[in-house]
Amino acid sequence: MSKKSYFDKNNEYLINWKSVILLKKYMTRFGDIKPRRFTGNSVSQQKKVRKAIxxxxxxxxxxxxx
Structure with missing residues (x-):
């Protein structure tokens, strides 16, 4: 069962290093970056999130x- 990603073509521009609240949702409580299998992002979206973090x-x- 795959998860639905928050991002699509219309709101992918929200992945930015300045959007701290959004980026913290993609981090664990210890500060690690959550893997794709938990976030439901595509490969390109996960790369953008990782780069922004x-x-x-x-x-x-x-x-x-x-």
């Missing part, structure tokens, strides 16, 4: 670990 971490907006 890494950029936010490097800028100090999101912590690496808790």
């Amino acid at each position: 890494i950029r936010a971490r490097e800028l100090g907006i999101i912590e690496y670990i808790k």
